[in-house]
Amino acid sequence: IIEVVLVLAIAGLIFLMVFVAVPALQRNQRDAQRKNDAARVKDAIERYRSNNKGKMPQVGGAFSFKADGTPIYGRFWDYIGKKGDTFKDPDGRPYSLGAYNANFSLSSSRMPDSVYGEETNRSRIYVYLFGNPDTDWAGARAGFKCEDNGAVSRVPNQQNRYAIQLSLESGGVYCIDG
Secondary structure (H helix, E strand, C coil): CHHHHHHHHHHHHHHHHHHHHHHHHHHHHHHHHHHHHHHHHHHHHHHHHHHCCCCCCCCCCCCCECCCCCECCCCCHHHHCCCCCCCECCCCCECEEEEECCCCCCCHHHCHHHHCCHHHHCCEEEEECCCCCCCCCHHHCEEEEECCCCCEEEEECCCCCCEEEEECCCCCEEEEEC
16 A cells, blocks of 8 residues: 555646646747747848838838737738738737837836736737937937837937847846847
């Protein structure tokens, strides 16, 4: 009887380890995909700039998307994927790209973790860029950069700098800048 109990205890420990490790591994894989998707947006911005004489996509123009991921103004979407291609998060929800220009007030309350519910939030990618120099107020000619903690801050007089930020399922915020 002792041997049977010992074998069952060991088997129980193995099952417990599997049930704890597998979800964490899956969560990390989904977060890796989210990071790749943020890199895809960065690549799209760089290709857009390359093809448009260094200009950034305009906030509220080529950078506006409906909730289902379809562009309101489609030029920038062509840089993310082919027509008819869906840009979805690892959970299958279409990404929502939120673009903010230099007029946007940055604060910790606007970090992705606190804007929407967690589930909705993970399918949002925040893009901070200078936007349209004709409509942005004169004192806001600033770019953006990522801080070590994932927050976004302004960089004065560097309107070609931008930041891309998203929430991770495992917690925290991922931010890349360009």
